[in-house]
Amino acid sequence: MAKKLFIQTYGCQMNVYDSARMADVLAADGYEPTAAAADADLVILNTCHIREKAAEKVYSTLGRLRRLRREARGRGRDMMIGVGGCVAQAEGEEMVRRAPVVDIVFGPQTYHRLPDMVVRARGGERVVETDLATRPKFDALGATPPAGAVTAFLSVQEGCDKFCTFCVVPYTRGTEYSRPAAQVLAEARALVRRGAREITLLGQNVNAYHGAAPEGDGVWSLTRLIGALAGIEGLDRVRYTTSHPRDMDAGLIAAHRDVPQLAPYLHLPVQSGSDRILAAMNRNYSTAEYLRIVDRLRAARPDIALSSDFIVGFPGETEEDFEATLALVRAVDFAAAYSFAYSARPGTPAAEASDQIPDAVKSARLQRLQDVLAASTRAFNAACVGRRLDVLFDKPGRHPGQAGGRSPYLQAVHVDCGDDAAARALVGSIRPVAITAASANSLTGTLVSGSAHPPHPRSAPAPESARSVPA
Ligand code: SAH
Numbered sequence: 158m159a160k161k162l163f164i165q166t167y168g169c170q171m172n173v174y175d176s177a178r179m180a181d182v183l184a185a186d187g188y189e190p191t192a193a194a195a196d197a198d199l200v201i202l203n204t205c206h207i208r209e210k211a212a213e214k215v216y217s218t219l220g221r222l223r224r225l226r227r228e229a230r231g232r233g234r235d236m237m238i239g240v241g242g243c244v245a246q247a248e249g250e251e252m253v254r255r256a257p258v259v260d261i262v263f264g265p266q267t268y269h270r271l272p273d274m275v276v277r278a279r280g281g282e283r284v285v286e287t288d289l290a291t292r293p294k295f296d297a298l299g300a301t302p303p304a305g306a307v308t309a310f311l312s313v314q315e316g317c318d319k320f321c322t323f324c325v326v327p328y329t330r331g332t333e334y335s336r337p338a339a340q341v342l343a344e345a346r347a348l349v350r351r352g353a354r355e356i357t358l359l360g361q362n363v364n365a366y367h368g369a370a371p372e373g374d375g376v377w378s379l380t381r382l383i384g385a386l387a388g389i390e391g392l393d394r395v396r397y398t399t400s401h402p403r404d405m406d407a408g409l410i411a412a413h414r415d416v417p418q419l420a421p422y423l424h425l426p427v428q429s430g431s432d433r434i435l436a437a438m439n440r441n442y443s444t445a446e447y448l449r450i451v452d453r454l455r456a457a458r459p460d461i462a463l464s465s466d467f468i469v470g471f472p473g474e475t476e477e478d479f480e481a482t483l484a485l486v487r488a489v490d491f492a493a494a495y496s497f498a499y500s501a502r503p504g505t506p507a508a509e510a511s512d513q514i515p516d517a518v519k520s521a522r523l524q525r526l527q528d529v530l531a532a533s534t535r536a537f538n539a540a541c542v543g544r545r546l547d548v549l550f551d552k553p554g555r556h557p558g559q560a561g562g563r564s565p566y567l568q569a570v571h572v573d574c575g576d577d578a579a580a581r582a583l584v585g586s587i588r589p590v591a592i593t594a595a596s597a598n599s600l601t602g603t604l605v606s607g608s609a610h611p612p613h614p615r616s617a618p619a620p621e622s623a624r625s626v627p628a
């Protein structure tokens with residue numbers, strides 16, 4: 158009988174990609190997925206260390222797993238428990254001490270060796286693997302991704318050399334590594350053969366991508382890679398995330414004008430609207446530089462939807478700094494955003510700062526920021542009512558007879574199809590939808606024939622002079 162595998166994923170899209178690859182690696186070893194942890198022979202938590210809350214969740218889940226394992230043993234079955242991802246990397250040996258229920262602790266760059274770790278754990282060893290070299294993993298994984306999804310993630314770059322003073326990622330994922338372009342293209346072709354119509358290229362600093370060229374000894378930029386992906390027959394949409402403003406170069410901005418498959422959406426975290434705070438964060442750009450990038454993007458692709466990440470309550474943030482963030486939000490009109498209260502992370506420089514902000518101040522600022530951001534998203538969605546948007550349908554909707562998909566701007570769109578069979582038949586296709594209603598988080602519409610793409614009303618066409626993108 159096949160052994161059963163349950164994976165719980167926390168954190169970013171990169172972890173989602175990694176979990177799928179873990180399932181892949183273990184499938185070769187006879188494990189098939191189950192939706193219930195209680196039935197599993199192997200439970201894996203793929204963890205996130207980015208904020209304290211995320212990391213602490215792991216230990217409360219391990220407490221529950223300890224009970225499940227005891228019950229499984231009562232029924233004569235064993236359950237092995239592995240913890241992977243960024244908490245595993247950050248804590249290593251410490252984790253087996255703090256949570257003796259864990260059999261295997263493995264960092265993000267080691268999971269290609271899971272079958273071997275499982276064998277060793279079965280032999281009674283407490284396995285801890287926290288090497289940080291990225292290359293062996295991707296070389297071992299090869300280019301056969303998991304099958305079946307209409308939209309797929311593809312990690313092209315991992316790690317980070319930027320060392321923002323608040324962030325654990327350089328310590329949990331290691332230094333920047335870009336996969337060779339040929340490996341990425343092979344994986345993308347395999348995904349498309351298996352039904353993907355949209356691929357999101359992933360990296361902690363995806364626009365710093367510089368992978369070995371398919372031939373010769375040069376390197377490809379992300380722009381070059383996107384150009385090659387656009388040549389894959391059947392791949393209709395390409396997205397990439399997460400980008401750093403510092404690496405948003407003229408070529409990539411121009412790709413938003415020149416490559417039709419490149420979606421008019423960009424997640425470009427700014428973190429703060431105060432130059433003083435940006436400098437203390439070691440972000441290496443000013444608000445003026447960020448706004449200039451936004452202008453150039455909108456000149457290249459007038460309807461581009463922008464999203465961002467924000468941290469409030471970074472050490473030393475004054476009311477004036479915070480108001481500068483609100484001003485930047487009002488100036489940019491983001492289509493979507495994620496905002497967080499600063500969380501001091503062990504080992505990062507900002508955690509040592511003496512001017513930490515009280516929790517009550519952080520929560521109050523976060524609430525004020527989120528109110529402004531939510532209004533911005535609502536306005537963006539509302540401006541879509543009355544437009545036709547091409548929707549890539551990727552799943553049946555929540556209600557009977559409904560199909561769900563994504564607009565080019567990454568908004569969730571629901572359409573009533575009459576019955577479930579019609580809804581299922583839509584999955585995998587891109588169809589024009591007349592948008593009839595908008596809410597804070599999604600759009601509703603009806604299928605229409607033909608295709609039309611009037612630009613988003615928020616963005617007036619760029620003046621001729623702004624159409625070529627200066628460096
Ligand atoms: N590489 C991306 C971000 C990866 S982490 C970038 O450079 O933008 C995702 C988001 O988590 C960050 O953009 C930041 O907004 C948030 N974040 C990271 N560390 C944090 C911390 N210590 N406290 C609160 N939020 C944090």
Ligand code: SF4
Pocket residue numbers: 317318319320321324325326327361362401
């Ligand atoms: Fe973290 Fe900064 Fe690197 Fe992003 S760029 S992963 S925020 S250190």
Ligand code: F3S
Pocket residue numbers: 167168169170171172204205206207242243325326329330361
């Ligand atoms: Fe979290 Fe690691 Fe991603 S810390 S955000 S899972 S890179």
